[in-house]
Amino acid sequence: MALAVIVGAGAGAGSLVFRWCIQTFTRLLTGHGDYAAAPGTANPHLPWLGPYFVLLTPVIGGLLYGPLVNRFAKEARGHGVPEVMLAVAQRGGRISPKVAVVKTLASALTIGSGGSVGREGPIVQIGSALGSTLGRLLKVTEGRMRLLVACGAAGGIAATFNAPLAGVFFAMELILRTFTAEAFGATVLASVTASVIGRAAFGDSAFLSLPDFHVDHLAQYGLFALLGIAAAIVGVGFARFLYLVEDACDWLWRGPEWLRPAAGGLLLGLVLLALPQMYGVGYPVLQKATEGGYAIGFLLLLMLGKMLATSLTIGIGGSGGVFAPSLFIGAMLGSAYGITVHHLLPGTAGAVGAYALVGMGAVFAGSARAPITAVVILFELTGEYSIILPLMLAIVLATAVSHLLSHGTVYTLKLHRRGIDLEGPARGARLGGQRVGAVMDPLPAPLPASTPLAEAADLLSRSGHGALPVFDGAGNYVGVVTAQAVAEVLAEQPEGAPAEVGQLTEPPAPVTADEPLAHALHTLLSAEGTGLPVLDPARAVPVGWLSHQSALRAVHTAA
Structure with missing residues (x-):
């Protein structure tokens, strides 16, 4: 929590510097605080050029930020958020500290010289780089590193747009791509801290001034x-x-x-x-x-x-x-x-x-x-x-x-477009690129849907899988029954428990034999029991079983 506050303060300060740089470069190159507010007017520094000075400003800006980005941080090119998403998903949250400096200058020069882009991508990358740098200095775990990166992104959005809640949800929905109580608490602290700094500098006014709106007709x-x-x-x-x-x-x-x-x-x-x-x-x-x-x-x-x-x-x-x-x-x-x-x-x-x-x-x-x-x-x-x-x-x-x-x-x-799938393994990773069909175990003996509940409990206890596939009387796959579901029913309502196991069967999230193991691991980790049936992609019938043990064997083989 203390680190989240520090990252939020750093992101807030970074947003102040970033916005100051944008305003400074814009005034230097156009003579206006925001040229879009006075489009088509002349530059008071070069009145003899009239409105034609805008032909030169992008060239001047490009001559300044082009070599800077190419020499020091190529990842600072573009809109920034995809690089942060990739760092969190596949690189343990590691972002080079020089990205914060290069991104600040390059984006401010781009916008100040006429580039028609926004501030949020750069400030997300700047705040995230600050969070990653602090995490590396303190040698935090990979999970904490990702969280600090998200805190930097949340703080950057909050301070730049005076939107603390939006900063939190931006970080969780786009950067972390998950919602947990810990992540919510940390990003809220970072966002509030950055927002306080931003409001102290820029005021507490809304982004747009709009009249009241009402929906008068359905x-x-x-x-x-x-x-x-x-x-x-x-x-x-x-x-x-x-x-x-x-x-x-x-x-x-x-x-x-x-x-x-x-x-x-x-x-x-x-x-x-x-x-x-x-x-x-x-x-x-x-x-x-x-x-x-x-x-x-x-x-x-x-x-x-x-x-x-x-x-x-x-x-x-x-x-x-x-x-x-x-x-x-x-x-x-x-x-x-x-x-x-x-x-x-x-x-x-x-x-x-x-x-x-x-x-x-x-x-x-x-x-x-x-x-x-x-x-x-x-x-x-x-x-x-x-x-x-x-x-x-x-x-x-x-x-x-x-x-x-x-x-x-x-x-x-x-x-x-670069061949990167955020849900898949990182490039060069030895684990995750295999197909599920290459690492799965044989399918355990299935249970008929008509199996009495007491018998099913006995079979599940001896199977070692914690879950078994279930087929109906016609031989069609209907889902999986877990030992936990059977045990809970027998313990909580022994009198009203279903007579047959088919009544407790539920279809799990599908995993197919041609699916990359990296994708299937996400499904396996969230499933009840210790494994999942692997389906034939064409007929959607079980052809094998993916367990935690088979995934670990794949790790050992890859290593």
């Missing part, structure tokens, strides 16, 4: 549901387009990697000249869209422009997050949708800003598939509770539709 829930489906399509499309542009940049560029951001900066500069609202994170533009300040056509142009500008920034080697761009894209989609339905159903649709807010959360959920984080962070960033029910509805639908449309998310697709 029909509005149907409109929000349709928006959730549309947002899922846009969110998945954004993730795919991001990596399509990155592939195109990889294919086109043949020069040294350190020069790539500067050369690509010429293309980004052209986009900024045509659409200066894309400069940097773009929060002022997002705010104006939620207030209904743009027409439908321009909103759609801004949405597509953000997809292009963000993808190009990442593709040329820039450093920054994709969370803020997904919010921006969602706000443009939601505003355009809200204006449309307001024209079609003026007495039913309600406020346009409500659709912008819901669109923000739904597009993030569609691209990242983190529904809890999406709901909590949109509530905290805006302080709007009145829209929580439509927000939850749209986010859940967006997440479900995204599952149907794509296997990966905007974060995991980056790893999948």
Whole structure:
């Protein structure tokens, strides 16, 4: 707990330094605190260039951060969160300490010079690197190291966005990818500590200033549901387009990697000249869209422009997050949708800003598939509770539709493209790549579903497996009965216990013979008893038995 507080304080301090660097570089290169608030204006330092100075700022930024990233920390390139997820899942939470310094400078230069990316990816990587460094200095266990990395991520999100709850759920849902009381307690401490530091520096105001919203007609829930489906399509499309542009940049560029951001900066500069609202994170533009300040056509142009500008920034080697761009894209989609339905159903649709807010959360959920984080962070960033029910509805639908449309998310697709599966073994690992069929034991003698309970208890006690497969009278596999289930029934309700074992049978999570052992181990560890039936992938009938002993034999053989 003490370490969680220290990591939270470090992440909070890191967020202060990071935001100061962004503001400093932005003022140096544009003459404005946030150029997106005054798009198309001249740089007061170079008034004779007019708005054309934006052609040069991405090139200058690229010449500075390109060599820095290439020389000191290549993992600082891109949006950061996938690298943290990989470190937690397969590298014991180990992140190089130099990542914090390089990521701070590279991301601040990227955003300050016009890169159309967000702050959350960098601050997650910065906070996580601080947590990992502290863990290595104190030589904590691997489990503690992962938890400290998650604390750093939670603290970074909390301090940067003034969203302590969102920091906790971001860390648990995306970084740790598990929920435990210990993890919740530690990340809450880190998040609260970082948030206190952030609020002391930046104040306690909400991310967006929005009027009160109310759902006055039940029909509005149907409109929000349709928006959730549309947002899922846009969110998945954004993730795919991001990596399509990155592939195109990889294919086109043949020069040294350190020069790539500067050369690509010429293309980004052209986009900024045509659409200066894309400069940097773009929060002022997002705010104006939620207030209904743009027409439908321009909103759609801004949405597509953000997809292009963000993808190009990442593709040329820039450093920054994709969370803020997904919010921006969602706000443009939601505003355009809200204006449309307001024209079609003026007495039913309600406020346009409500659709912008819901669109923000739904597009993030569609691209990242983190529904809890999406709901909590949109509530905290805006302080709007009145829209929580439509927000939850749209986010859940967006997440479900995204599952149907794509296997990966905007974060995991980056790893999948490198041949990395977070659920599988780490590259080079000797254990985990084997197929279950190669390490499984023979199937134990199954029990007929009609076996009397007392007889089944005797057979289970002598089997040594703690669980046995059960077949019905027609020879069909129906599930597994565990010794624990039989013992509990006989001890707690001997008079009302089922007569036959089939009534206590439950189908466990399926494990197939062609499944990698690394995947099956997750299922085995959460199963009751000491083993699971292994199913034929074609006919879904048991062909073997995976036990803890067979998994350990695989470890011994691999070693």
